[in-house]
Amino acid sequence: xKRPLVLAGIVAVGLxxxxxxxxxxxxxxxxxxxxxxxxxxEQADGYLGFVPGAAISAxxxxxVDQNNIQRRQLxxxxxxxxxxxxxxxxxxxxxxxxxxxxxxxxxKYRTENGQWRxxxxxxxxxxxxxxxx
Amino acid sequence: MRAxxxxxxxxxxxxxxxxxxxxxxxxxxxxxxLNVNIRQEVIVRLxxxxxxxxxxxxxxxxxxxx
Numbered sequence: 001x002k003r004p005l006v007l008a009g010i011v012a013v014g015l016x017x018x019x020x021x022x023x024x025x026x027x028x029x030x031x032x033x034x035x036x037x038x039x040x041x042e043q044a045d046g047y048l049g050f051v052p053g054a055a056i057s058a059x060x061x062x063x064v065d066q067n068n069i070q071r072r073q074l075x076x077x078x079x080x081x082x083x084x085x086x087x088x089x090x091x092x093x094x095x096x097x098x099x100x101x102x103x104x105x106x107x108k109y110r111t112e113n114g115q116w117r118x119x120x121x122x123x124x125x126x127x128x129x130x131x132x133x
Numbered sequence: 134m135r136a137x138x139x140x141x142x143x144x145x146x147x148x149x150x151x152x153x154x155x156x157x158x159x160x161x162x163x164x165x166x167l168n169v170n171i172r173q174e175v176i177v178r179l180x181x182x183x184x185x186x187x188x189x190x191x192x193x194x195x196x197x198x199x
Contacts, residue, residue, distance in 0.1 A: 131176060
């Protein structure tokens with residue numbers, strides 16, 4: 001008797017999940033495009049930042065803020081587990097981002113001193129001094 | 134009785150007051166460092182955690198770019 005209802009419920013949850021995933025993916029591509037366009041970039045503090053002088057739409061600003069809020073949540077949780085400060089956890093992630101690197105050629109990034117640079121094919125990324133080598 | 138007690142108490146306080154208390158100024162000025170420095174040894178300790186976070190939440194960070 002209750003079978004169809006349960007089935008409908010499962011389908012509904014599935015649809016909602018797909019929609020959420022699609023939205024997350026869309027957000028990803030907008031951010032990826034903005035990074036490629038040099039509007040935003042990774043910073044040495046572990047967050048995304050706006051490149052000065054770039055025209056940032058309200059939509060993009062919202063997506064970047066949302067991304068940073070989620071990052072901060074991750075940092076905060078892990079920092080409390082390891083008894084370190086949130087800034088330290090964020091800095092450790094920044095080191096990974098700069099060293100892997102998760103900054104593509106052509107993308108901009110902000111150094112420890114607050115300077116914006118562009119990653120070029122030839123030059124090495126300026127990694128923060130607090131990172132292990 | 135009470136007066137005697139008070140007197141002796143007063144004397145005790147006076148005597149205590151006579152003990153020279155030397156306060157030596159430190160040779161160097163006290164430095165209060167408010168810099169929130171990122172300590173490298175902490176970063177080293179967190180390396181694995183940072184890698185974990187990136188692997189588990191690759192959606193929040195840029196795609197892998199060799």
